[in-house]
Amino acid sequence: MGIKKIVLDVLKMLKGPTIIDVARRLLEIDGIKSVNIKVNEIDVETLTLTITIEGTDIDFNTIKNVIEDLGGVIHSVDEVTATKE
Amino acid sequence: MGIKKIVLDVLKMLKGPTIIDVARRLLEIDGIKSVNIKVNEIDVETLTLTITIEGTDIDFNTIKNVIEDLGGVIHSVDEVTATKE
Amino acid sequence: MGIKKIVLDVLKMLKGPTIIDVARRLLEIDGIKSVNIKVNEIDVETLTLTITIEGTDIDFNTIKNVIEDLGGVIHSVDEVTATKE
């Protein structure tokens, strides 16, 4: 039983770690199987990203900390899926 | 025989439990196998959600109580599927 | 040999039984395997529904009676499928 999928709308500074670094760091969190990051908008200083995270039991707070460490802010949780298997 | 799938249009206060909490609480109800919550609109104070619930035998009133406990209101039942298996 | 699928356009009073009740009652009819009800429009007093019924041998008149008992009116039969198996 747990959260299997989360879709986040994230604002990230253009400078600093690339979205490849973000993907690698998120993947290191327990319970996470795959991370997909799509760039929706490129502004002067920021990137607007859709981050789709899938796993066996996703812990939202750990994700939130990692993203903030890497210069990002979770704008909203757009989708969540939880199942009993 | 029973209700296998329900799609609800729900209005939820921005403050209070996150949609991740809502997903976890709904998943604890007997007869429910998976919960998907999508955010359709973000207003100043409220979120408009589409909640898709699937299970073996879904009890609508129990769902209604849980959602109301968490600060939500069922705006409408948009879809329901019932099968004999 | 028989009617395997019917799609109905139905007008239902907002008050009275919910579409969940309608789904349960229709499912009790012999020859029906699954019922899907989608809400297309919500007006002041009425709901416009698309009801998709699938089964092994669907009897239209029985369906018509049940829907009318529950405060609905069949506006039109939008689709029907009949097969020999």
Add this chain to the structure above:
Amino acid sequence: MGIKKIVLDVLKMLKGPTIIDVARRLLEIDGIKSVNIKVNEIDVETLTLTITIEGTDIDFNTIKNVIEDLGGVIHSVDEVTATKE
């Protein structure tokens, strides 16, 4: 070898047999396995239907007679598929 599928555009009087009756009668014809009837338009006196007929070896003239018996007129043959199996 034969005609496996025909799609017809048919105009039918609103009064008289329902599209359910039409589906049943067409299904009785030899060589026909399934009949799907979709209502495209509802006018004051007529229904415009798309009738999709599939079978092992479909005979167009027999279909034409049945439809005309039930108060319909074949406006056009929109599609036909023939295969050697």
Add this chain to the structure above:
Amino acid sequence: MGIKKIVLDVLKMLKGPTIIDVARRLLEIDGIKSVNIKVNEIDVETLTLTITIEGTDIDFNTIKNVIEDLGGVIHSVDEVTATKE
């Protein structure tokens, strides 16, 4: 090795053989497995058809003759697929 699929844009007189007759006659040609004819436009005197022919080794000239025999004219070859199997 050969032509497996051809899509033709064909103009056919409204009078004369029906598209069902055309489908049957084309199917009699060696190397052809299936014929699909869709009516795109119905004018006062003509039908505009898309004829999709699939087979093991399709001979274009034979097809051209049959279509012309039945009162049709190949307006253009819209698509062709050839494979080595």
Add this chain to the structure above:
Amino acid sequence: MGIKKIVLDVLKMLKGPTIIDVARRLLEIDGIKSVNIKVNEIDVETLTLTITIEGTDIDFNTIKNVIEDLGGVIHSVDEVTATKE
């Protein structure tokens, strides 16, 4: 290891070999398994084609020569896929 798929935008004279001839000739090239040619535009003197070529190890220059022999000009390479298998 090699080029598995190429999509070409080609301009071809209306006169001269048909797209069926082009498909046959391209198929004769080693390493090519299938050829699909779609007509996008028909002008007074020219055809604009999308040619999709798939194979085990496609040699671009050979293709270029064949197309030019048959009265065509490669306007652009729109897509290419290479894989290690």
Add this chain to the structure above:
Amino acid sequence: MGIKKIVLDVLKMLKGPTIIDVARRLLEIDGIKSVNIKVNEIDVETLTLTITIEGTDIDFNTIKNVIEDLGGVIHSVDEVTATKE
């Protein structure tokens, strides 16, 4: 564990190596299984490309160097997928 897929937006000089050469060179990099290059825009001097790279463990910097060697510039990383398998 690693980067399985990257989608890049790349600007490339029209002159110099073709996108077929780029695809071949990228494919030679360890950890890369397939490369797909689509031309989005053709300007007077440049091509705008979408390059989709898939593999078992993709190294971004190596890719960046190869693309720059061949006269291209990575405009942005549009998508990245990392998984634990």
